[in-house]
Amino acid sequence: MAKCLKILLLLFIVILFSCEDQGLIVKCPDCTATEPVNVLLDVKLSANNNSNTTLINVYEGNLEDSVLYKTYTASGLTITIPVTINKKYTFTATYWVPNNYIRVVDSATPRVRYDKDQCDNPCYFVYDKVVDLRLK
Numbered sequence: 001m002a003k004c005l006k007i008l009l010l011l012f013i014v015i016l017f018s019c020e021d022q023g024l025i026v027k028c029p030d031c032t033a034t035e036p037v038n039v040l041l042d043v044k045l046s047a048n049n050n051s052n053t054t055l056i057n058v059y060e061g062n063l064e065d066s067v068l069y070k071t072y073t074a075s076g077l078t079i080t081i082p083v084t085i086n087k088k089y090t091f092t093a094t095y096w097v098p099n100n101y102i103r104v105v106d107s108a109t110p111r112v113r114y115d116k117d118q119c120d121n122p123c124y125f126v127y128d129k130v131v132d133l134r135l136k
Helices: 002-018
Strands: 038-045 054-060 068-074 078-084 089-097 100-108 111-115 123-127 130-133
Touching: 038 054, 038 089, 054 078, 068 078, 089 130, 100 130
Parallel strands: 038 130
Antiparallel strands: 038 078, 054 068, 054 089, 089 100, 111 123
């Protein structure tokens, strides 16, 4: 009996880790017939009432690598930033609150998935393209 339970547990673990991410829902209007190389990331920001603009730094890879890609300033609640697919980017937003600066950090690695079942025609879908730099 114990051997059967161990075998069933092993089979369950193998099946669990052998599947791709099946929970991804494809938004058909965002699909393209050709595979994209670049993508526009949607960056969500908080309202910065103490200053007119928010400073956004984009780093290639991890923040501690200190490879600055670009710097932006934003005055709204969202900004779109063009990046290359399949590369990790780390974002920082610097907010001024009374007597202090607060830095918010998030990262994204936009990737492409080819889907042939969820939409009318087979297409390429970019996921992990939203960066949340809002104050909590």
